[in-house]
Amino acid sequence: MNFRGFATVLFGGIVDKYGSSLEIIKNNLPKANMRIPFRTYVSMMLLFTLFVYFACLVTVIIAMQIINLSLLLQMMYIVFVPITIAIVSILLFAFYPIQKASSRNKSIEANLPFVLTHMGAIAESGIPPYVIFTLISKCEEYGEISKEMAKIVRNIDTFGIDPLTAVKEVAAKTPSDDFREILMGFVTTTESGGSVKVFLKSAGQQALFEWRIKRQKFVEQLSAYAEFYTGILIAAPLFIIALFSVLNQIQPNISGYNILDLMKVSIYLIIPIVNGAFLMFLRGVEVEL
DSSP states (O other): OOHHHHHHHHHHHHHHHHGGGGHHHHHHHHHTTOOSOHHHHHHHHHHHHHHHHHHHHHHHHHHHHHSOOOHHHHHHHHHHHHHHHHHHHHHHHHHHHHHHHHHHHHHHHHHHHHHHHHHHHHHTTTOOHHHHHHHHHTOGGGTHHHHHHHHHHHHHHTTOOOHHHHHHHHHHHOSOHHHHHHHHHHHHHHHTTOOHHHHHHHHHHHHHHHHHHHHHHHHHHHHHHHHHIIIIIIIHHHHHHHHHHHHHHHOSEETTEEHHHHHHHIIIIIHHHHHHHHHHHHHHHOOOO
């Protein structure tokens, strides 16, 4: 029995009983394109966390035999370190599908205007929707959208599902609300006898317009972030280091702390951490262009 099977046998019943409290994981697994049942994933999470807990517990106990610490500190390390590591393990498992779904969502929304423009141009020649989906699925430069289109083609070719039902199934599991609206709009247009060409052309123009607006806003925000970075993360550290240098000539210690040590902490620890945090912030608010 492999790890998945063993975990499911061991914790499957617990997941069935208490799994309703982990709906966020259940909802994001298909959006993250993770082909693993919710029951199995949570069972693996619990088994891996249990393994990590006991491995960490044994490691800490052995370390306490080597390091000479008071009994109170030893007990604190033995109790809290394994629990902390186990909690981190659970959080990593829980947030991984969310992070992956968010990453797929960004990829889809970044490419959606260009995909719709491409689909509209193909539809103008009278090619049926199935062929359009097939052509887009083969364009790997469209990232996650090409994978979503490949699912539609797979549902039609492999499972024999009719095109509209295949589109609905992909729409129900896609992480992008905008892409879901496009797919459902395509279904509604087809069912009502409307023109798919007109729908795709209109949707492409609207998506491209919104993309330009987002891009313009982000460029404007970047100028404000650049001013903040120059003032707070470049000028301020230089001023503080210069101030420490002057103070070191006057009084080498401040409140029992050596100024040179404070300078080293600022240069090698605080400034890199603040810069890293700023880069992470930019990564979080950036618009994929």
